[in-house]
Amino acid sequence: MYRTPGYLDAAGRGIECPTCHTVYFLEGDKNWDRMYHRLGEDGKRHWMLLCICGEQVSFQKYDVALYGTRSTALKLGYAVEGQ
Numbered sequence: 179m180y181r182t183p184g185y186l187d188a189a190g191r192g193i194e195c196p197t198c199h200t201v202y203f204l205e206g207d208k209n210w211d212r213m214y215h216r217l218g219e220d221g222k223r224h225w226m227l228l229c230i231c232g233e234q235v236s237f238q239k240y241d242v243a244l245y246g247t248r249s250t251a252l253k254l255g256y257a258v259e260g261q
């Protein structure tokens with residue numbers, strides 16, 4: 179993901195896999211079957227993302243960041259590194 183002006187034509191809120199750096203966007207319903215949440219012992223909601231690389235990424239709502247990307251990747255639901 180690069181924040182180069184002119185290169186990117188869209189942005190979306192998403193979660194990045196720390197292993198393969200694929201970003202999954204929360205907009206739309208493309209990734210709903212990859213994400214699920216459960217209530218932890220601390221009473222807080224814990225989110226899990228199952229990445230295409232097999233990594234299970236645990237994240238919190240505040241880990242969601244705005245990523246610059248291309249509209250085609252946003253439509254697809256995720257962007258691999260560099261898109």
Ligand SMILES: [Zn+2]
Binds near residue numbers: 195197230231232233
């Ligand atoms: Zn991954």
